[in-house]
Amino acid sequence: MEGKHPGNSDQITRDYFDSLLVEMRHLDGQKPDTTLELYGEKFKTPIMMAALSHLNNICDDGMVEMAKGAVLAGVVNWAGMGDKEELERITATGAKTIKIIKPYADNELIMERIAHAKECGVLAVGMDIDHAFNGKGEYDKVLGFDMAPKSHEEIRRFAEAADLPFVVKGVLSTQDAYKCLQAGVKGIVVSHHHGIMDYAIPPLRILPEIVKVVNGQIPVFVDCGIISGMDVFKALALGATAVSAGRVIMQPLGRSGAQGVKEQVEQMNEELKGVMARTGSRDLRHIDPSVIWHK
Numbered sequence: 001m002e003g004k005h006p007g008n009s010d011q012i013t014r015d016y017f018d019s020l021l022v023e024m025r026h027l028d029g030q031k032p033d034t035t036l037e038l039y040g041e042k043f044k045t046p047i048m049m050a051a052l053s054h055l056n057n058i059c060d061d062g063m064v065e066m067a068k069g070a071v072l073a074g075v076v077n078w079a080g081m082g083d084k085e086e087l088e089r090i091t092a093t094g095a096k097t098i099k100i101i102k103p104y105a106d107n108e109l110i111m112e113r114i115a116h117a118k119e120c121g122v123l124a125v126g127m128d129i130d131h132a133f134n135g136k137g138e139y140d141k142v143l144g145f146d147m148a149p150k151s152h153e154e155i156r157r158f159a160e161a162a163d164l165p166f167v168v169k170g171v172l173s174t175q176d177a178y179k180c181l182q183a184g185v186k187g188i189v190v191s192h193h194h195g196i197m198d199y200a201i202p203p204l205r206i207l208p209e210i211v212k213v214v215n216g217q218i219p220v221f222v223d224c225g226i227i228s229g230m231d232v233f234k235a236l237a238l239g240a241t242a243v244s245a246g247r248v249i250m251q252p253l254g255r256s257g258a259q260g261v262k263e264q265v266e267q268m269n270e271e272l273k274g275v276m277a278r279t280g281s282r283d284l285r286h287i288d289p290s291v292i293w294h295k
Contacts, residue, residue: 007198013225016202020234021293025280032276033283034269036076036242038219039123039165039186041096044074045269046284047232049261050223050246051100051128051169051189053080058254066253067095069261076123078244081142084116091120098124100169103132105139105148114162124186125162127155130170130193152179159184167221169193172201177213188214189221189244204238208289211239229271233279237287 004011036043049070055062063082067090070077077095079087081102091097099117104110110127117125132149134140140147150158159166165186171177172192180188190207192200203222214220222235223244235243245268252260281287 005198009192009195009198009200009202010225012199013192013195013202013204016205017225017231017234019295020204021295022230022233022237022275022279023291023293024278025291026278027280029277029280030282032273032281034272034276036284038076038242041123043076043096045265045272046236046240046242047073047226047265047268047272048076048221048242048244049078049249050244051078051080051098052246053082055250055253058250059257061089062253064089064093065257066249066261067091067093067097068258069249069253069265070095070097072258072262073265075265076242080128087117087120087122091122096123098122098126098167100167101125101127102142102145103127103129103147103150105146107154109145110158111161114158118162118164122164124165124167126167126169126185126187126189127158128169128189128193129155129176130172130191130196135197152183155180155183155185159186169223171210172203172206174206174209174213177210181214181217185218187219187221189223190240191223194224194246204235207235207238207240229268229273230275232268232272233275233281233287234292236284237279237289237292239289 034045036046067077077097079099099122101113131140167187168180168185169189171188190203203224219241222240226243226245227248249264252264279291
């Protein structure tokens with residue numbers, strides 16, 4: 001760790017991933033099925049796109065290229081901050097997309113973005129609650145827009161207005177998980193937003209506790225630091241419904257556009273299948289958490 005900040009949450013998260021060991025189980029094994037069923041749709045794998053934003057520096061119309069890659073790979077697409085026209089181009093690709101909206105201080109703007117996402121035919125809509133404050137304890141400002149924390153009652157109103165599955169991203173405590181359930185949320189993303197706060201608990205470390213709170217009532221997604229099929233398997237074994245791949249798809253996206261995204265997802269899914277086959281996990285519903293050991 002010499003030369004690195006010891007509180008770097010991304011490094012802490014990576015170290016936690018690598019501290020988890022996996023037990024092998026070969027007898028009575030079967031070829032694994034990675035099919036994911038989510039919100040009435042079927043997908044080839046539980047590996048999803050992350051809720052990225054502003055990818056034009058990666059490749060031309062990067063968010064749309066990522067969506068095209070999601071279609072080619074048969075996976076869930078997510079979209080972060082962007083204008084209305086971009087979301088229209090994203091959904092025009094046919095990608096089953098979950099649109100994440102910032103916690104704007106202006107609730108009317110949030111309602112407007114929810115309504116537009118519905119018009120675009122998104123699979124689900126939601127909010128990343130972890131952009132409410134900046135690192136100095138003041139309300140955040142993102143690309144000139146003022147942000148503000150939201151109460152669980154406000155989240156309830158957004159979820160009711162959506163009339164679609166409403167997902168909250170940035171859940172990193174059992175307390176927020178409880179409040180999301182109370183608000184009628186239909187999915188949560190366990191995440192520290194790529195190290196938005198130093199010394200943040202790794203998503204996989206708190207995931208089992210959050211899964212207990214949720215108790216199968218809604219899907220639980222995980223992002224932050226997923227770079228391999230083995231990472232995916234560890235998250236699934238600890239209770240995740242599906243995971244998001246973000247930074248790991250950026251280089252392939254920049255190199256080959258949608259085709260690069262497809263190839264990266266397929267490679268990771270092959271790795272996932274390999275681990276599932278060697279742990280007696282015949283499908284996503286039969287991954288036994290007891291295969292995970294801690295160093």
